Amino acid sequence: MTKLEYDQKVEKLILWAHAYYVQDNPIATDEEYDKLNREVLAYEQNNPQDAHPNSPTKRVGGFVLEGFQKANHLSRMWSQEDIFNTQELIDWINRAKKVNENLEYYCEPKFDGASMNLIYEHGVLKQAITRGDGSVGEDVTNNVKTMHSVPLQIKEQSLIEIRGEVVIRKSDFEKINAQRLKNGEQLFANPRNAASGSLRQLDPSITAQRKLFFNVWGIGQNSLEFKTNSQSMEYIYSLGFVKPPLQRVCHNVQEIEELYHQIIDSRDVIPMMLDGMVIKINDLETQDELGFTVKYPKWSCAYKFPAVEKSTRVKDIILQVGRTGVITPVAVVEPTHIDGSTVERATLHNFDEIARLDLRLNDEVIIIKSGDIIPKITKVFTDRRDGTQIEVQRPTSCPKCQSELLDEGTLIKCQNLDCEARVVNSIIYFASKNCMNIDGLGNKIVELLVNEKIIFDILDLYSLSYEKLKNLEGFKEKKINNLLNAIDNTKGSELHRIINALGIEHIGEVASKQICLEFGLDVVNVNYEQLVALDGIGEQMANSFCEFMRVNHELVNKLIEIIHPKVEEKVEVSENAFKGKTVVLTGTMSVSRGVIKKNLEVLGAKVSSSVSKKTDYVIYGEEAGSKYDKAVELGVQTLTEDEMNALLD
Structure with a gap:
């Protein structure tokens, strides 16, 4: 078979595969397809340098993975x-x-x-x-x-x-x-x-x-x-x-x-x-x-699309404990077929919703799907009650660890980081890329370490040793050392990263940074009045933070003692050319755009990824491309790296 004949056969195979797999309308028999596929594959095996990049032979699946990498x-x-x-x-x-x-x-x-x-x-x-x-x-x-x-x-x-x-x-x-x-x-x-x-x-x-x-x-x-x-x-x-x-x-x-x-x-x-x-x-x-x-x-x-609704009966209310300890009631209903799937559970969001609906066990209800993943209950047929209905009580203790729950009204939470229902997810979250970024500590490894009772909470990560890991299946010397080094590398991290990694309800990366800049290592002892005095920290955020620290005070103190975090000092931004300005970076510069972005943000600038009429400056380097062109088209002021530095000086 010549290269030209091979290319022609690949194009025919692509056409046949498209008709079969995509259009669901075969234009060749299975025998014809298999025969042509074997001919193409044989040529590719003998002439790998000529293999067509879009050949259907490449779509049969490769090696089995151990897990999926983040990207x-x-x-x-x-x-x-x-x-x-x-x-x-x-x-x-x-x-x-x-x-x-x-x-x-x-x-x-x-x-x-x-x-x-x-x-x-x-x-x-x-x-x-x-x-x-x-x-x-x-x-x-x-x-x-x-x-x-x-x-x-x-x-x-x-x-x-x-x-x-x-x-x-x-x-x-x-x-x-x-x-x-x-x-x-x-x-x-x-x-x-x-x-x-x-x-x-x-x-x-x-x-x-x-x-x-x-x-x-x-x-x-x-x-x-x-x-x-x-x-x-x-x-x-x-x-x-x-x-x-x-x-x-x-x-x-x-x-x-x-x-x-x-x-x-x-x-x-x-x-x-x-x-x-x-x-x-x-x-x-x-x-x-x-x-x-x-x-x-x-x-x-x-x-x-408009909601699809059916009637069914509530058999039970079960309690789910989420990553941050939030208790979510879920209704177990009699199996009901709605819009192509059988529904056996319905979200209730919180206990205020149960009270609003006046929902009781054994009630007949309307359940709807409106493009949502989880159906929800919209109405209770109170007139159909027959005396078998039972009132739903608000829980006072965690269904998993039995610790006392924090009842905020709308939200009911288990604050205990050692709670078995949330310990795996709390460690996974702590180790994730946007938190402490512990490379090699993926979901399955955390589950394995907890299930094997090698670790019981976040603190135990820092007592892991080669001896504790060497007998685990799949743990070779290089893998163990890489994991231990990744954990050790978190020591000296910024304090706000640690606080953010704890997964405190309502407290994200921005709030963590603000609180840590204001109070430093005293974050574990900060009180409600101090927090609500901060711009952007509301009552719910403050209450959640304080209650979390109350329940986990000892754990957080030990964590800070082990990691010995870097405490950033609060710096007031003085007036400068970029304070309050929206800036876009494009092209190659003398230092990475990430460094320039961080420097500009310290000066109070907002660094955006796209150019619009609201952009104040487009700072460009070599091979600037379409963002520079758009800035010129919109009349946005453009600056070279040298011009940016001149404004800073």
């Missing part, structure tokens, strides 16, 4: 603001019109699956990362390479993030569950869970069997020059990604509503599960001007 998105993956009716749609549009009166709206179905970010560089799929927390996800590249709806090679050569939803067809979902039933395995609750579970298989060959499907819905970091979302997406589809059905650019509320109801009417014939319609402002410059809230872009929203 950073190049730009943040945001959540969506939900709207549920026409008035909320009108309100959302009116907010956007404050920036631009003449708007177009890019609308498409919202598929119910697992969000995925694909990174391509030089035209080759470099990395596939799950959404995670929006900044950091899990690297599932090996699994995604088994999906025929994801091109392994595209014609776009620049660095680009392509985002979408990994879903599974309803028909394939039924086949998977039928096989799991036959094998005596637990059934997936719905296609979304099946897609997510299949994506996170440590053995890629299992993922390859599940016929996962990738629906593109957007792009992250890129250097494309299009002016509208619709133009950008048409280009993305031209790279080999499948265009979703019922996609349209609308011009007013009436057109949006017509498409919305058309999608609702088509739910049964579309092979994948939908839970709404996504609406985006089509003009990309307007998107930049609108910007983002803390949680979601102001230029995009999810118009959710």
Whole structure:
């Protein structure tokens, strides 16, 4: 077989694979496909240097992984603001019109699956990362390479993030569950869970069997020059990604509503599960001007489908203890089939919600699904009570460790860091990248160490030794030493990182830093009045912090004694050229942009990742690119690194 013949056969195999796996419409028999696949594979084995980067032979799955590595998105993956009716749609549009009166709206179905970010560089799929927390996800590249709806090679050569939803067809979902039933395995609750579970298989060959499907819905970091979302997406589809059905650019509320109801009417014939319609402002410059809230872009929203409701009976109320010790009541209901899945539990959020509903055990209730992962109870049929109903009492002690609970009204919490229900998650959180960043201390290792009773709480991490770890399965000398070194490297960390890593309810990284700058090592003894006097620290935050320190006072003191943290001094920012200014950095400079960013933030600047009319300065180095071009187009002041330093001087 010549190289030309091989390339022709690969193109035919790609066409056949696309028709079979993506379009679900085979244009060749299994025998023909297998025969051609063997011919292509044989050529590739004898001529590996000529192997086509997009060959379907590469999609059968590789080696089995021990676990998934964390990976950073190049730009943040945001959540969506939900709207549920026409008035909320009108309100959302009116907010956007404050920036631009003449708007177009890019609308498409919202598929119910697992969000995925694909990174391509030089035209080759470099990395596939799950959404995670929006900044950091899990690297599932090996699994995604088994999906025929994801091109392994595209014609776009620049660095680009392509985002979408990994879903599974309803028909394939039924086949998977039928096989799991036959094998005596637990059934997936719905296609979304099946897609997510299949994506996170440590053995890629299992993922390859599940016929996962990738629906593109957007792009992250890129250097494309299009002016509208619709133009950008048409280009993305031209790279080999499948265009979703019922996609349209609308011009007013009436057109949006017509498409919305058309999608609702088509739910049964579309092979994948939908839970709404996504609406985006089509003009990309307007998107930049609108910007983002803390949680979601102001230029995009999810118009959710109407709720599906059924009646059922409450059998029990169970208590779940979360990572931060929050007690969440969950209703156990009689199994009820709703919108393609069997529901046996419903969220109640908190005990105030139980009181508001006047919910009792054995009550008959209305349960709804409205695109939510967990259904919820909306109404109690009090007129159907027959005398068997039992009032639900607020708990006073933790169902796991029996320690006294802190009752804040809306929230009831177990504050005990040693509570068995939260100890594993508290250690995982403490060790995570955004907290103490203990490399090598992943979820499974923490679970193993706790289950083997080698550690019982966070403090025990610092008493780990080679002797305690050497007999554990999979722990070789290098692995043990790397873990012990990673733990030892946390010593001398900033105090605010330790406080943030404790997972105190309502207290995040920003609040931890503010409190530590103000009180230093005395954070363990700070009182309520001192905290609420700080700008931005509310009553609930202050109460939570104080109660946490009361319950865990000894543990935190010991932790500080062991780590001996660095205590940053509070520095008042004097007036300077960058105080209160919004700055964007681009291009290569004499020092890393991370260092410059930190220096500017110390001066009171806000360093942003995108250029808009609200940007005060764009500071650029060599190979500045599109951000510099946009600054010039918008009339934003640009500075070289030398000019920045001159302003600082």
